[in-house]
Amino acid sequence: MDLLEYQVKEWFGKIGIPVLPSQRIDHPTDLKRLKIRYPIVLKSQVHGAERAKAGGVRFAETTIDAIAAAQSIFNLPIWGELPEVLLAEAQYDANQEFYLAVVLDTAVCRPVLLGCKEADIDWESAGEKMEYVVVEQEFSPFYARRLALKMGLKGTLMQSISSVVEKMYHLFVQKDLDFVEINPLAVSTSGQVMALNGKVRVNERAIKRHPDLTEMAAKIISRHPSTEINSILGDWDGVTMRGKIGILGNGTGSVMATLDLVANAGGNPGVCLNLRHAFLTDKTPTTFRDRLETGLKILAADKGIQVILINFLGSIPQLEEVGQVIAEFVQSEKSELKSQVVRSNGSKSRREVSVLPLVIRLAGSEFNAVREYLDTIKTHSDALVVVENLDEAVDEAVRLAKSTVSKK
Amino acid sequence: MNLTPDSKVIIQGFYEFISATHIAQMKAYGTNLVAGINPGSGGEQQYGVPVFDLVEEVIEQFGTIDTTIICVHPYQVLDAALEAIASNIRQIIIISAGVPPLDMVQLLRKAEACETLVVGPNSPGIIVPGKILLGTHPSEFYTPGPVGIVSRSSTLTYEIACELTKAGLGQSISVSIGSDAIVGSSFLQWLQILDEDDTTEAIILVGQPGGGSEETAARYIAEAIDKPVIAYIAGKQAPPAKHWRQTGTLATIIGRDPNFGTAQSKLIAFKEAEVPVAERPSQIPELLRKEIN
Numbered sequence: 001m002d003l004l005e006y007q008v009k010e011w012f013g014k015i016g017i018p019v020l021p022s023q024r025i026d027h028p029t030d031l032k033r034l035k036i037r038y039p040i041v042l043k044s045q046v047h048g049a050e051r052a053k054a055g056g057v058r059f060a061e062t063t064i065d066a067i068a069a070a071q072s073i074f075n076l077p078i079w080g081e082l083p084e085v086l087l088a089e090a091q092y093d094a095n096q097e098f099y100l101a102v103v104l105d106t107a108v109c110r111p112v113l114l115g116c117k118e119a120d121i122d123w124e125s126a127g128e129k130m131e132y133v134v135v136e137q138e139f140s141p142f143y144a145r146r147l148a149l150k151m152g153l154k155g156t157l158m159q160s161i162s163s164v165v166e167k168m169y170h171l172f173v174q175k176d177l178d179f180v181e182i183n184p185l186a187v188s189t190s191g192q193v194m195a196l197n198g199k200v201r202v203n204e205r206a207i208k209r210h211p212d213l214t215e216m217a218a219k220i221i222s223r224h225p226s227t228e229i230n231s232i233l234g235d236w237d238g239v240t241m242r243g244k245i246g247i248l249g250n251g252t253g254s255v256m257a258t259l260d261l262v263a264n265a266g267g268n269p270g271v272c273l274n275l276r277h278a279f280l281t282d283k284t285p286t287t288f289r290d291r292l293e294t295g296l297k298i299l300a301a302d303k304g305i306q307v308i309l310i311n312f313l314g315s316i317p318q319l320e321e322v323g324q325v326i327a328e329f330v331q332s333e334k335s336e337l338k339s340q341v342v343r344s345n346g347s348k349s350r351r352e353v354s355v356l357p358l359v360i361r362l363a364g365s366e367f368n369a370v371r372e373y374l375d376t377i378k379t380h381s382d383a384l385v386v387v388e389n390l391d392e393a394v395d396e397a398v399r400l401a402k403s404t405v406s407k408k
Numbered sequence: 409m410n411l412t413p414d415s416k417v418i419i420q421g422f423y424e425f426i427s428a429t430h431i432a433q434m435k436a437y438g439t440n441l442v443a444g445i446n447p448g449s450g451g452e453q454q455y456g457v458p459v460f461d462l463v464e465e466v467i468e469q470f471g472t473i474d475t476t477i478i479c480v481h482p483y484q485v486l487d488a489a490l491e492a493i494a495s496n497i498r499q500i501i502i503i504s505a506g507v508p509p510l511d512m513v514q515l516l517r518k519a520e521a522c523e524t525l526v527v528g529p530n531s532p533g534i535i536v537p538g539k540i541l542l543g544t545h546p547s548e549f550y551t552p553g554p555v556g557i558v559s560r561s562s563t564l565t566y567e568i569a570c571e572l573t574k575a576g577l578g579q580s581i582s583v584s585i586g587s588d589a590i591v592g593s594s595f596l597q598w599l600q601i602l603d604e605d606d607t608t609e610a611i612i613l614v615g616q617p618g619g620g621s622e623e624t625a626a627r628y629i630a631e632a633i634d635k636p637v638i639a640y641i642a643g644k645q646a647p648p649a650k651h652w653r654q655t656g657t658l659a660t661i662i663g664r665d666p667n668f669g670t671a672q673s674k675l676i677a678f679k680e681a682e683v684p685v686a687e688r689p690s691q692i693p694e695l696l697r698k699e700i701n
Contacts (some may be wrong), residue, residue: 103507103658106589107620107668109516114661122636129663137517176508206508239646242687252587253616256643261688263645276530277506279470295603314532314546314566317424363570365548368430390567391690 001202001217001278004045006087008198011175017182019169022089028070031063035048038062038088042069043087048079056083082191083222092194094186098151100165101129101181102172104203111135111172113147113165119184139173160193161185171221174207204280217280243268244306244401246299248292250316251276258311258394267398270305271298275316288317289325296329300356308356309323309397311390313363323373330358330377330384355383357400359392362386410499411581413438413540416473416489418497419482420445420465420488422454425503426660430456430544433611437541442470445488465497475499475542479535484531486511493522501543502528505588512590519592526592527585532562534583535570545569553578555696556602558595560621561587561616564642567689568612575693580608589618595625610636610700612692613683617643617671626677636699639678660666 003011009019015203021036034040044056051057056078060066066088073086097119104110113133121129135143144165148158168180181199188194207213239304240257249255252274259269273279275291282294299308316322332357362371374386385400387393417439419426434441442452443466450461460466468474476492478500479486485507488501500519507529527533533543538552539543545561549570555577559565565584571580583598584615585591595613602608611633615622622641631636648670667673678685684699686692 104513105658105662106618108511109513109590111510111513112662127661127663132661133685173510175509176507194527205482205506206510209508226478241647249563251561251563252551253559253565253614253642254567255562255566256561256616256646257689260642260645269645313570314430314549314565315427315544317427327562364546364551364566366546391688 001203001207001213001220002047003200003202003216004047004085004357005197005199006085007028007043007216008180008200009085009195010028011056011200013173015167015171015174017164017198018192018195019172019198020092020194022280024089025070025086025088028074031066031088032071034063034066034088034090039091040066040088041091042066042073044073044076044078045085045087046078046083046084048081051078053080054316061292064366065117069400092186092196093188094184094194094196095189096187097183097184097196098161098187099183100161100168100184100185102165102168103178103179103348104177105134108134111139111169113143113169115147115151115165117151117153130340135169139169144151144169158189159185160191162406164193165334171200175200175210176200176203178203185304198309207280208278214299220278233318239269240271241269241271242274242304244272244395246270246302246305246308247272247311248295248299248308249274249311250288250314254311256389258309261391261394262309262398265398267394267401271302272299289321292322293329300329300333305395306356307401308358309393310358310360311393312361312367315364315366319366319381323370326358326360326374326384330355330360334384359385359387359393359397359400361388361390363388363390409535410474411536411540414440415475415540416470417441417475417477418443418445418463418473419457420463420476420478420492421504422446423479423481423504423548423596425505426477426544428455431457433547434541434543437535437547439541441467442466442473447543448562463491463497464585465597467495473497475501476527478502479504482506482529483508483511486515489515490518490527491522493518494573498524500524500528500592501533501590501637502531502586503533503544504528505530505580507588508590509590512588512592516590516592525597527583528588528591529586530562531586531591532565534581535579536581537579540669549573550582551578552580554607554609554700556580556605556608556611557558557582558598558602558611559584559612559615560591560595561614561642564614564616564640564689567612568692571689572612572696574634575697577693577696580605584588587616593677596628597680599625599628599633599637603635610638612696613637613639615639615641617641617646617648617674617675618669619635620673622674623677626681626683629683629699630681637683638692638694638695638699639683640687640689640692641671641674641678644675651678659690 006189060070083114099116101114117132133147142161148162178201182195262269273295278286444457444459449459452459480488482504532545534546537550562584
């Protein structure tokens with residue numbers, strides 16, 4: 001989950017990373033009650049990059065200027081996202097600007113400290129200009145000093161920069177971050193440092209152990225439609241593609257293998273979900289059964305999806321309830337269809353007036369009971385296919401997706 | 409690695425990822441499951457296993473424990489593993505999925521210092537078909553035989569074991585090292601174990617996008633492994649995952665290839681190492697037959 005700048009700066013302030021006096025603006029009229037002194041800078045609070053280039057950052061000398069600027073920023077979408085709030089901030093006279101970051105490197109399984117004496121880095125050539133230090137053992141401030149020295153800093157500046165890096169690292173660990181970045185970190189002529197902009201990405205798997213983050217995630221979810229949630233919260237253990245075949249599985253590997261097989265068989269994979277983990281959208285602890293229910297609903301709600309392919313093998317928790325959840329889903333699809341046919345005058349699209357076909361691959365003796373149960377439902381529904389072989393399940397799903405299209 | 413049936417095993421926690429069926433399977437396989445740990449449930453029985461509050465209580469009663477299987481809530485994994493290490497357990501299998509990565513960083517620092525083998529998290533553990541089951545592999549997919557499997561994915565491991573068994577090719581050792589972003593043991597360690605294992609005649613390596621462990625494994629196979637290896641990489645058609653600055657920027661800074669972590673980069677590495685790569689799981693038996701016959 002990515003935080004917005006004003007949220008990041010609240011954290012920075014609390015942990016002692018120097019930030020400018022600022023104020024959150026929810027509405028242009030808030031500027032009438034501004035507590036910071038002019039001139040100010042107004043910044044659009046969106047997740048997208050290159051905010052300044054897009055016109056999301058404006059300078060203002062007076063209240064009138066500021067209100068006009070705020071009005072235009074509130075109506076300016078950046079990468080399709082309209083800001084809900086703006087940040088009004090004092091201006092700062094920078095003599096030098098640096099780049100600082102802490103990132104988790106999953107390849108060496110250690111955090112890495114990054115630093116550069118330039119703020120506007122050309123990421124293509126970052127390898128030559130960026131200095132880094134791997135935090136091999138338990139962190140201690142000397143790692144931060146090592147980075148500052150590698151950056152070529154000396155004296156008090158070396159100390160003030162390494163002190164900022166140290167605080168960034170503490171924040172990184174405290175809040176389970178994937179990365180924290182200050183870009184730029186400004187240095188005044190007197191040597192004072194100031195974080196002018198900050199970015200934070202929280203690890204998805206850790207959100208639920210931080211009450212404040214859980215609340216933030218819940219707000220994002222309640223405000224944004226599901227496709228947008230994905231881009232703000234990251235991949236919650238799924239893949240979003242635009243195809244017609246939605247995939248559910250009980251492990252990352254088999255979800256990916258199924259996706260490959262569908263694509264190789266000439267089908268178009270759609271949203272793919274791994275049910276082994278809880279979704280970020282779940283506010284309370286979930287069971288496998290809950291996730292299967294939610295997964296089916298997500299796929300059914302996706303207008304592009306015309307076939308659902310489930311691939312379960314080995315064993316899954318709450319197995320006895322899985323058959324039931326699937327049966328209920330098939331039944332509810334049917335009853336919805338009936339009520340739609342009654343209401344509609346024949347103008348509904350194909351997808352809306354047909355039952356969503358379900359192809360279920362179940363492999364393993366633990367699934368025998370479920371298979372038998374589903375066989376009893378199958379006799380009543382032609383839209384439910386249960387097979388044991390994966391290749392066969394994929395072929396069936398691809399065939400069904402194609403036949404749905406041709407009947408359109 | 410102690411994979412003999414007399415090695416003593418405990419289970420820490422009975423969370424969602426382990427069930428009565430798994431434990432019954434382990435017992436049927438002859439795994440020497442001595443106790444379970446579940447704080448607050450000391451003195452009770454869970455799935456027919458005596459339960460204790462602390463690992464050290466088990467050690468007091470049964471002596472040295474060789475392996476622990478951790479199935480606690482992901483947020484409690486670090487604590488459980490540190491408790492096991494403090495009790496001198498040197499083989500840890502973590503079944504729980506979704507452990508926060510910074511907890512794993514901390515655990516790995518400790519495990520490296522104490523020379524402890526950590527398998528997982530998000531792993532079904534290890535199975536030596538016909539001999540011992542340490543974890544949750546569904547044993548019906550396996551038969552004893554000459555093929556070793558090392559994988560990053562649990563479900564794909566079964567998928568492949570199942571295809572092999574159907575084709576009459578049994579397995580020697582099968583391990584899934586876990587599909588979380590940060591896991592304990594590496595492909596390299598397991599390739600070495602499988603290479604030294606007398607019953608193993610050929611090895612299947614199963615990978616997926618992310619990290620560089622398949623590439624490292626490919627180079628190691630070319631240099632040090634004489635047994636035939638077949639690879640399979642899932643996720644070739646999946647869109648690249650969101651990473652820091654989208655692509656391999658961190659990789660570039662640390663001096664790695666910008667393609668780092670992609671399925672493409674893994675395929676290239678195997679090609680360079682002349683390791684045959686299967687298109688799909690069901691193709692593996694046929695590729696294997698060419699190598700071992």
